[in-house]
Amino acid sequence: MPFQTVDGVRYLTFDLFPRQVIQAVFTRQGGLSPDPWASLNVGGTVGDDTPRVRENRFRAFRALGRDPRSMFDVWQVHSADVVVATAPHDSIPREFKADGIITDNPAVTLFMRFADCTPILLYDPLHPAVGIVHAGWLGTVRKA
Known part of the structure; x- marks a missing residue:
């Protein structure tokens, strides 16, 4: 690392x-x-x-x-919810509330913020896809 x-x-x-x-x-x-x-x-x-x-x-x-315009961002709410990102989306307006994002679109850059929570990065090489999870204690307890 x-x-x-x-x-x-x-x-x-x-x-x-x-x-x-x-x-x-x-x-x-x-x-x-x-x-x-x-x-x-x-x-x-x-x-x-x-x-x-x-x-x-x-x-x-x-x-x-x-490119910053490739960003897909969500409003993180300490949940077990996951969003599938098919195209870029900024967090303003706060349309998507989730603590996980996945995509198979290489034109999308997944984006999340972390303070005292754990970032989990995912990669599936068989179906080229990536994901990111905001693993706070509450979302983890809810089995995010």
Whole structure:
């Protein structure tokens, strides 16, 4: 799980995924947000300025060489719900409420935020598909 840094944005990648599965877990380094968010805040519901949050998200996407318009985001609600992402979708408006996303569309970049919860990344090489799960204690108890 090596650290990478691109334009000041620091993140971890997982060696067990093949190269075509672009994935990362970002640190707080490399963003614009001031304290208390301390730099790379990508959460739009914690009081940070929306343009800063968008720019932080764009920086994360650019670090991976992905188009920010490819994002599929959900409103995370600590549930056992999973959404199938067929096309990009930003979380504004908050149309999809879920804590898991799956897709087989390589034009879609799955996106979630984590604080003290566990990110779970999924990959199915037989039916090329990926998934991401926000594994908080409540959703896990609900058997997400």
